Amino acid sequence: MAVTQQSSLFAVLRTASCLESRVEARLADIGLSLPKLAALQRLTQAGESLPLGQLAEKLACVKSNVTQLVDRLEADGLVARTADPNDGRSRIAVLTAAGRRAFARGIGIQRQAEQELFSVLTPDESDHLHRLLAKLDAH
């Protein structure tokens, strides 16, 4: 008899939160979270510093979120806020030495976890998944 197919929407959401929490669990070992790691990554990619507004853009979130995220990262000693010489309103988040180390470790953990979690898929399947997801994202 036919398999009762569960909601596609919830299938995607469940898988996502499942993957997310497994990666988060590993990152927690070094005091990082996925949002924190993402912020550190953007900063690294941008050459270690970015005005908060641009960081918000790259993280595709609202500015007030970045304010708080950087607050937490600053409390952790991973980034510091500095003044923007060209614009008195702007504040620049810059990676600290500890931030660079945390990012290096975090990105390693993330890649490792990702590889393990997705090792159940063949390269072909992985490709196919990407194509399907891209279709869903479109517009």
Next chain:
Amino acid sequence: MAVTQQSSLFAVLRTASCLESRVEARLADIGLSLPKLAALQRLTQAGESLPLGQLAEKLACVKSNVTQLVDRLEADGLVARTADPNDGRSRIAVLTAAGRRAFARGIGIQRQAEQELFSVLTPDESDHLHRLLAKLDAH
């Protein structure tokens, strides 16, 4: 040249949050959210009422979360807390008339949104997606 394949992990997470926010946006029109709708659904499925602990189990979340979620639903007038005659510790969440109406409307919106969002996939693609996601979930 080869396409630089983006992280599979982030591809899944991005698609999920994208789908989620589009459904949430529609639900917001009637004052619901996905977590609230999910709670109403469990209650409906269980015959309109459930002890909070069991609701937490069905929602696969922690009890303290349900306490707050039911607080909000109660404030919205969609559920009410009643005593459990068999157990003085237990509190039972029961759907109100407004809760039944909200669930009926919400589930309609959700199904409609889901259908629209997944209409970009053929039934075959949808099947395949399910299989891939199931593989990722597996243990």
Next chain:
DNA sequence: GCAGTATGATCCATGCCTGAACCAAATGGC
């Protein structure tokens, strides 16, 4: 029956996210 333990719910602190209100600094038109 009475300790001691289990359990159901809540409370509190915290993380992450949003949108609205706000403020100070920059900018553009005149």
Next chain:
DNA sequence: GCCATTTGGTTCAGGCATGGATCATACTGC
């Protein structure tokens, strides 16, 4: 140069999630 507007950030209120502490009630062994 000055005022109105725009822009960068923060603040605040609130939603949703977690884990740990707490409390009252139930249960269990004796």
